[in-house]
């Protein structure tokens with residue numbers, strides 16, 4: 001009883017926070033009060049006011065507008081990264097978990113190797129090859145995300161393929177492809193849902209971190225991590241430059257974790 | 268009667284704490300067309316391991332030979348909860364055995380499923396439900412129905428009633444008895460309950476620690492057991508029934 005109650009509170013809170021982020025993201029796509037990249041030196045480092053509700057940065061750009069577009073950018077990168085991670089992860093995890101044997105050995109060793117490789121280093125490598133920018137970041141993080149997804153999927157497939165109902169279907173003479181697609185994949189959805197939400201969170205953090213290090217969105221284009229990095233120089237005189245983008249990242253992460261917490265094992 | 272299954276020197280080896288361990292050791296027997304052969308033995312003696320090896324579900328560590336004379340033998344599992352795909356409706360589950368063979372159109376499949384539902388005494392409204400919306404007894408009926416959809420000539424029923432409560436048990440046993448009579452299918456019926464085996468089977472094998480210690484006609488094994496283990500089992504069973 002008590003447990004379901006805290007779960008409901010978490011769910012509502014998570015939904016509200018995620019809702020706020022989604023509204024910001026849509027605003028970032030549809031309309032921002034100012035051009036997020038337009039510099040206005042007369043408004044340089046202007047404080048919080050009705051005109052600029054989050055103030056202005058070092059170049060006189062409206063922080064609120066930049067945050068809206070930054071949310072969009074972060075969400076896009078995170079979604080793309082999670083998509084690559086799950087898609088490739090499902091393929092690798094299913095093949096290794098279902099067939100086992102040497103395919104499993106080889107792919108999982110490879111998996112461990114990627115997993116052991118620091119993702120920052122991996123990102124540097126990919127970005128070095130591809131020459132930076134959002135696309136390179138997505139690919140770099142996407143590759144870094146594959147192993148953890150593959151591992152989760154593999155474990156679940158390994159469990160399901162030994163269940164009695166799979167043996168039944170095998171006895172009917174169903175093909176491997178049919179067993180995987182019709183009888184195993186649909187049953188991965190619970191595990192997938194929670195790992196996608198957690199993965200999304202990690203992707204948001206990774207995107208912010210990478211952009212902060214200058215390996216994501218390129219200035220003057222805004223991203224939350226990049227804004228944090230740019231705010232560094234004026235952190236003492238104009239702390240809101242860092243506070244607002246930081247706050248939005250916190251709201252994002254908190255919203256998703258609360259959601260994934262409340263959805264976990266609900267079925 | 269001709270044989271429908273011949274098992275020769277079948278062993279199943281597992282590694283337990285890195286030491287080899289035989290769950291089934293050197294088992295040989297035949298199942299004849301249309302008979303119900305009982306396999307009795309206490310929990311952990313290797314009954315499920317034997318049936319998995321017979322059907323090729325377990326391949327690792329299996330030695331000896333298994334010869335099937337009927338195609339596509341089927342199995343009804345011990346736990347009806349795990350033998351139905353939780354994310355498919357009963358209608359889909361029952362169609363699957365004839366869908367994978369692919370030689371019936373949709374209307375014919377639906378017709379056959381409905382016929383089968385009548386045979387196992389299930390209502391048609393069950394077709395739109397998910398497995399977790401059924402009772403244990405209903406689930407086991409669905410499992411039996413699914414196992415019969417391809418019209419097999421040989422079925423292994425691995426403790427099909429041990430997960431059910433007593434009244435439902437007897438209903439399912441009656442159903443199996445009736446289906447056996449109607450369809451003339453051979454069944455290897457596995458149970459640790461000697462009373463259930465006595466009710467249903469023509470012949471019986473007694474298993475202990477992976478070995479078949481006694482095999483023969485029901486009456487002989489029950490009333491004139493040769494092996495000391497069988498004797499003790501029967502004595503225990505008799506005192507239980509008398510109570």
Ligand SMILES: Nc1ncnc2c1ncn2[C@@H]1O[C@H](COP(=O)(O)OP(=O)(O)OP(=O)(O)O)[C@@H](O)[C@H]1O
Nearest residue numbers: 281282283290309310311312313314315316317459
């Ligand atoms: N995959 C496995 N790995 C190792 N040991 C196993 C495995 N499966 C079964 N065993 C062991 O083999 C023995 C026989 O198990 P099995 O499941 O065949 O018994 P059973 O007669 O079907 O028992 P029950 O009546 O409880 O179903 C047991 O000691 C069990 O621990």
Ligand SMILES: [Mg+2]
Nearest residue numbers: 314315345426
């Ligand atoms: Mg068993």
